[in-house]
Amino acid sequence: MELKNLFSPKRIGNVLIKNRIIRSATYMGSTEKYGFVGDKLIKIYDDLARGGTGLIISGYTAVDPSGTASPYQACLFDDSFIPGQKKLVKCVHEYSDVKIGIQIAHTGRLGNHPKYHPLAPSPVFYKRTELTPREMTTDEVKDYIKKFVDTGRRAYECGYDMIQLHAAHGYYLSNFISPRTNMRKDEFGGDIEGRAKCLIDIYRGLRDELGTNFPIIIKLQIQDFVPNGLSLEEGVTTAKILSNAGFDAIEPSGGGEETLLLTKDAYPSQFVKKPDDENYFLPIVKKIKSSMKNTALILMGGIRNPKTVDKILEDGFADFISLSRPLIYEPNLPSRWESGDLSPAKCISCNGCYMTMLNGPVYCVTKKRLEKRKKR
Ligand SMILES: Cc1cc2nc3c(=O)[nH]c(=O)nc-3n(C[C@H](O)[C@H](O)[C@H](O)COP(=O)(O)O)c2cc1C
Structure with a gap:
């Protein structure tokens, strides 16, 4: 079977992506200490770029010291981070047709930094850290909007091809969208429009700084999958509001560590044990597609089979697909599929890579185990 869609080019904003395959943002625990890019992280991106991915989105990158999740x-x-980041972008751009975006983020309510008490739109206790974040003042929210914009401007200076806001999985920006974690009475709370205002203000700030030709995209929480959390209907409405505001692409996601703590679901990185488990955010994507204006839609979550996703693209349910865990195992997966080996991704979604996150660097546990066995 020939793939008609997966390897056809398409634009996000004005940027042409050589194929429909995106590396979904993935923290690799591989910087030098305290967030500086070094050779270890560059090697990971070099492998991804060589492996045929059209657009690589970086792991979440902190906009403020208080919003870092780990020293790595x-x-x-x-500006001290610019030289290392520039080197990373340059390495990817050596592969002339590969694009790279940066995901910018703050931990928000999930913060567990030894020096900083977590900040969030509202003081809602978080079970993992056993902390209640401090509610931000209106002026602080505005200061943090500026921090996102300033980080975006630095990313532009580094040569990144686009910026992705991380507004999912319980981190800072998703805290604003969800009625469970945003009970604010000021302009940044209230109804769905109010809860989306922080995201739109960042978008407008970035547009003012960077002009209309630079894509600004978002990984967006559509559903919290916890009691009293963001509902699917509210998430779909938020996506529509953000598309109308001008975001160039939306990558729908849902859940987070709290979903695992309060229910048994492992969103966003669900287990994929059989073909029926694949593409688990497809029902969400289908609900959003018709309300996207000029916004590309990225299907993420459990993508393992190139033939199935080629059909999804053909049917027009999504414009791109994105992968995280499969590219930890096989950074060359897109090239493998393009060369005609259409067997599914080797990732068995054991989520062992999640465990390696705790102490970093991130690696595929299954692959390492198999390699060890072979050597014996
Ligand atoms: C080790 C690891 C690190 C991750 N880091 C990030 C991150 O920095 N930002 C983000 O938005 N999602 C992150 N994710 C979630 C993935 O991008 C993706 O949404 C999820 O794993 C589902 O896609 P998959 O089935 O292709 O793995 C991470 C996932 C894993 C396994």
Whole structure:
């Protein structure tokens, strides 16, 4: 069977992506200490670029020291990080047809930094850290909007092809969208429009700084999958509001660590044990597609089979697909599929890579085990 869609080019905003395959943002725990890019992280991106991915989205990159999740997470909250980030972008651009976007983020309510008490739109207790975040003042929310914009401007200076806001999985920006974690009475709370205002203000700030030709995209929480959390209907409405505001692409996601703590679901990185488990955010994507204006839609979550996703693209349910865990195992997966080997991704979604996140660097546990066995 020939793939008609997966390897056809398409634009996000004005940027042409050589195929429909995106690396979904993935923290690799591989910077030098305190967020500086070094050779270890660059090697990972070199492998991804060589492996045929059309657009690589970086792991979440901190916009402020208070929003870092680990000493080995990339940062760009001041100019000292620019030289390393520039080197990383340059390495990817050596592969002339590969694009790279940066995901910018703050931990928000999930923060567990030894020096900083977590900040969030509202003080809602978080079971994992056993902390209640401090509610931000209106002026602080505005300061943090500026921090996102300043980080975006630095990313532009580094040569990134686009910026992705991380507004999913319980981190800072998704705290604003969800009625469970945003009970604010000011302009940044209230109805769905109010809860989306922080995201739109960041978008407008970035547009003012960077012009209309630079894509601004978003990984967006559509459903919290926890009691009293963001409902699917509200998530779909938020996506529509953000498309109308001008975001160039939306990558729908849902859940987070709290879903696992309060229910047994492992969203966003669900287990995929059989073909029926694949493409688990497809029902969400289908609900959103018709309300997207000029916004590309990225299907993420459990993508393992090139033939199935080629059909999804053909049917027009999504414009791109994105992968995380399969590219940890096989950074060359897109090239493998393009060369005609259409067997599914080797990732068995054991989620062992999640465990490696705790101490970093991130690697595929299953692959390592098999390699060890072979050597014996
Ligand atoms: C080790 C690891 C690190 C991740 N880091 C991020 C991240 O930095 N930002 C983000 O939005 N999602 C992150 N994710 C979630 C993935 O991008 C993706 O949404 C999820 O794993 C489902 O896609 P998959 O089935 O292709 O793995 C991470 C997932 C894993 C396994």
